[in-house]
Amino acid sequence: MTLLKLVRGKVDEAIAVRTVVENYMARFANDEITVFKSWRTESLYLRLAKGRKTALLGFTGPVDLREVDRAVSRMPSLPDDPLYVPAAGAKPPSRAEPPEDFERIPDLVKRAIDAAEGAERSAGVVHLTYVQKWYEDTAGGEGHYAVNRVYMTVRSFLGELAATSAAAGRRLSEIDADAVGAENSRLLSIAKGLPRTRLEPSVADLLLSPLVLGHLMGEVVQTWANGLDVLAGSSRYGRGDLGREAAAPVLTLVEESHNPSVYGYTPFDFEGLAPRPVEIYRRGTLSGFIHTRGTAAALGMEPTGHALYGWARPAPGHIWVAPGDGPDDLEALFVDLGNGVYIHNNWYTRFQNVKLGQFSTVGRDVALLIKGGRPTASVKYVRLADTLERVVKGVAELSKTARQIYWWDMPTPANAPYAVVRSIAVTT
Numbered sequence: 001m002t003l004l005k006l007v008r009g010k011v012d013e014a015i016a017v018r019t020v021v022e023n024y025m026a027r028f029a030n031d032e033i034t035v036f037k038s039w040r041t042e043s044l045y046l047r048l049a050k051g052r053k054t055a056l057l058g059f060t061g062p063v064d065l066r067e068v069d070r071a072v073s074r075m076p077s078l079p080d081d082p083l084y085v086p087a088a089g090a091k092p093p094s095r096a097e098p099p100e101d102f103e104r105i106p107d108l109v110k111r112a113i114d115a116a117e118g119a120e121r122s123a124g125v126v127h128l129t130y131v132q133k134w135y136e137d138t139a140g141g142e143g144h145y146a147v148n149r150v151y152m153t154v155r156s157f158l159g160e161l162a163a164t165s166a167a168a169g170r171r172l173s174e175i176d177a178d179a180v181g182a183e184n185s186r187l188l189s190i191a192k193g194l195p196r197t198r199l200e201p202s203v204a205d206l207l208l209s210p211l212v213l214g215h216l217m218g219e220v221v222q223t224w225a226n227g228l229d230v231l232a233g234s235s236r237y238g239r240g241d242l243g244r245e246a247a248a249p250v251l252t253l254v255e256e257s258h259n260p261s262v263y264g265y266t267p268f269d270f271e272g273l274a275p276r277p278v279e280i281y282r283r284g285t286l287s288g289f290i291h292t293r294g295t296a297a298a299l300g301m302e303p304t305g306h307a308l309y310g311w312a313r314p315a316p317g318h319i320w321v322a323p324g325d326g327p328d329d330l331e332a333l334f335v336d337l338g339n340g341v342y343i344h345n346n347w348y349t350r351f352q353n354v355k356l357g358q359f360s361t362v363g364r365d366v367a368l369l370i371k372g373g374r375p376t377a378s379v380k381y382v383r384l385a386d387t388l389e390r391v392v393k394g395v396a397e398l399s400k401t402a403r404q405i406y407w408w409d410m411p412t413p414a415n416a417p418y419a420v421v422r423s424i425a426v427t428t
Contacts, residue, residue, distance in 0.1 A: 083294030089139030090272025115181030214414030227295030264318025324398030
């Protein structure tokens with residue numbers, strides 16, 4: 001990149017990452033598209049190093065060269081970067097996908113709306129992105145990739161009831177819009193006619209949908225399996241916990257950004273490294289953390305290629321929860337739950353203490369009280385208020401199939417099954 005030529009001689013090394021993201025979004029309400037818009041975002045990110053002193057800069061739109069010069073002039077007064085690792089002159093893998101045809105988006109919307117039979121109306125969004133990234137460093141590394149990502153979320157309404165379903169993938173053809181709408185239809189038909197109830201604060205067994213399980217496991221990877229948080233002591237785990245039992249034996253959780261089939265697929269990160277699969281839990285055993293080159297070096301571990309959104313902090317791009325041997329059918333899962341609550345969607349997840357994993361999250365839309373393996377009431381207002389440790393240790397059963405899902409309130413895209421989780425605190 002031309003900008004690297006401008007800083008040569010002023011710094012010892014530099015890394016430049018340029019991204020161009022083309023967005024195509026259809027938003028719909030009351031069974032019809034209300035907004036169809038597109039926009040393009042161009043950004044440039046720089047990591048400059050002089051000795052062990054580093055400066056990180058980011059620009060959206062035109063680059064202000066005065067800010068670059070100002071950052072260079074201030075570097076001598078900066079403290080050394082404790083996580084500094086020299087640029088490796090990486091030769092990242094390339095991938096060049098053609099952009100998807102955004103004109104096919106309205107067809108997905110129509111199919112989902114038509115499949116939500118029995119609903120009074122549906123609303124939601126389809127968001128297609130075409131992401132390009134260029135990498136270059138002064139050590140000779142360079143690379144480029146272009147990938148597609150798409151997700152769909154649909155919320156359907158029937159009286160006071162609402163149900164939300166979602167799907168994600170890398171191609172428009174991978175989004176089963178009929179299944180998304182049909183799932184809402186089924187949930188609303190189950191809840192229709194049931195009495196409404198409110199829960200007393202208690203400890204209950206839960207059936208979590210893929211949306212909810214994927215959301216909570218994303219929080220685990222973001223906070224507890226993050227090399228920077230491990231290094232800072234803000235994670236529940238330390239390096240010495242690797243190899244210890246940390247979750248239920250049925251739980252295997254993997255960071256999957258390397259996988260070309262998943263929504264969060266990323267050919268290489270901000271350090272020019274291809275992400276590699278990282279098992280966080282392997283059948284309940286704590287097995288790994290995600291890293292940048294800096295956090296890996298500080299902990300005496302190997303980098304994993306997870307400087308996905310910048311150099312300062314490793315981040316997950318997509319997670320996979322391994323399916324189990326439980327049924328996929330919702331009614332059969334109710335039977336396996338026995339007595340408890342089915343939580344289909346959640347949002348507003350907040351932490352009281354990240355290190356201890358004390359969190360609360362609010363159930364959104366349909367939630368069902370299950371007694372004797374059957375839905376007996378629709379639950380009005382439910383909040384999970386417990387710890388992530390009790391969640392990961394309480395997983396008793398996972399369905400046979402993991403679905404690829406994402407919507408705007410999830411911390412990380414995921415492939416996740418249904419999960420029966422025992423003894424979790426709930427309130428209103």
